[in-house]
Amino acid sequence: MSEQYESYVGYQPVGALDATRRATFISRTYQHLLGAILAFTLIEVLLFRSGVAYPMAQAMLGTSWLLVLGGFMVAGWLFSGMADRAESRAMQYVALAGYVVAEAIIFVPLLVIADYTAPGAIQSAAVATLIGFGGLTAIAMFSGRDFHFLGAALKWAGMAALALIVCGVLFGFELGTFFSVGMIAVAGASILYNTSNVLNRYPEDRYVAASLSLFASVALMFWYVLRLFMSRR
Template sequence: METTYRVPVAERDASTRADFILRTYTHLIGAILLFVAIEYAFFASGIAQPMAEAMTSVSWLLVLGGFVAVSWFASRAAMTAESKAAQYAALGAFVLAEAIIFVPLLFMAMYYTNSGMELINDAAWVTILGLAGLTGIAFWTRKDFSFLGGILKWAFILAIVAIVSAVLFGFSLGTWFSVLMIGLAGAAILYDTSNIIHHYPEDRYVGAALALFASVALMFWYVLRLFMSRD
């Protein structure tokens, strides 16, 4: 089967490149706002508590496995589907999956720490500042960070092995694991931003936004965990 070559947006004219970048970050902001809206609905309706209790009462590996499956299908659909409706459905499904998996962590941060909502807000602001700084580096240097792809792949595999081992053998990964995962998420943001500048075709802004949202969510997760461990 012949593969259709898609011209990277970097090879297009300046107007097309600017439009692609604007569309990508508009969709990223939309995904973040949708995530916040879903979490607000969960907590305002009162279903966050039973969701958190249900998710923490079963093996975390089942939850993680379901999330990985949804993530894989959503990412693949966003990058390969020709239909815009399918791409948006993939992005929406991924945001919903992220919102669900975040419920236990947000519930514990809100009700089992001294700072509660303030802690969540602080973690969100640190994540936003991290995203802004890394985005600035990528756009300022215009360097192609695609070489990070292989490093990130193996680093994520090792991280998953560590998480699975912690669940199976009942040990805590500790503060330094959160710090390392924040660094890994930062590298992923740099890699995703570089791909947005250099490698994505102009019709894949939904997939680009999904990839970047995944990295931002990962950073937020571990920044929040780090703050919770010190509260």
């Protein structure tokens, strides 16, 4: 990620800024992350209370559950790349809004199934995800370590996961509990990596893009924590 910005004229990572400007950037990033989570939650509430979620879930599950999993991953890559390449803050907001809406739609069938088959799993998974995110964020912020080295491993893990999903679609096998556990570990590494970038590598004007990267990691963890909780009911 940071390599992409280094070619920009005047590029200066937040890690090189004074403490006040750095704190402002971090505060703005997490404010936008909170806004994205609240917007995602509001969209889901509206979809379920309006009754639209159920026919949406039926239509999406009429194709292949593994295709939904693939769509979840591709949406993250698409909108994160769009935000990182955006030349204006307005386009960063478009990418963030687009990603929140896309994730809210992609989550619908999973939430519908969880609501029917595992009552209470959604709330439990949400709490577990927030605790995990908070703990990993604290590690990244207070350990003093730079977790940028995780970037290459995350790229390979993402490609391997997508390959497994494609194989599942083609050959008709399910990705079970071990896949969910592995993806939770990937999500945890992604939180460490993206938090480290927020602290050290993003340009000062990219706090919207930074919040999108964190939201993507939170969404990934919530997805697979929820799948794990559902498998235990």
